[in-house]
Amino acid sequence: MQLRAHESPAEAATEAEAFETLAAAMDRWAGEEVDEEGGDGGAAPVLEPVLDPALLRLASAMPTPAAARRLLRTCANPGCANLDGDSEVGLRLTPCAGCGEAAYCCRDCWTAHWQAGHRAACARRLGKGG
Missing domain, CATH: 1.20.5 (Single alpha-helices involved in coiled-coils or other helix-helix interfaces)
Incomplete structure (x- = not known):
């Protein structure tokens, strides 16, 4: 065929x-x-690919997902749907007044993230309990 x-x-x-x-x-x-008939009828074997040393070097140089997220300039609200501008680079973000670690594109995102749990996380970071 x-x-x-x-x-x-x-x-x-x-x-x-x-x-x-x-x-x-x-x-x-x-x-x-x-x-030729497609196998011996047993369970399918687990495939172990041979990894290229060059790919392993590149992979080891990549930041962890958490570190990469810290490098990105994005709104801290996971539900943010702000698509203004060409990319996140031009997005004006306002840092959280409490911890300074989270930043938001607008008051609606700040409010939503605060109510979804940032309030407690922010208080823990500042040592005020939760």
């Missing part, structure tokens, strides 16, 4: 070779040979 037309026989050969390489890698990840 042909899925799509190829521009040249060389392109078809290259694609076929790529599929063969992928199939061989999947067999290695599975740790067993698969017969």
Whole structure:
């Protein structure tokens, strides 16, 4: 069965070779040979991909999700739907008067986040209980 037309026989050969390489890698990840009928009837093996050292170096240089969120200039209200401007860079944010860690694009977002739990978190940060 042909899925799509190829521009040249060389392109078809290259694609076929790529599929063969992928199939061989999947067999290695599975740790067993698969017969022509599609397997031995047992549970599917857990695949363990081979990780490229260059990708691991790049991944280790990435900030954690929490650190990345601290670097972003976004409204602290998770329900904020403010789409003004071209991006968050131009958004004017006002810091929380209590803790200074959260910042809001408008009074509505401040009120909503305050009522949703920032009040207690802010008080804990300031050492005032909750």
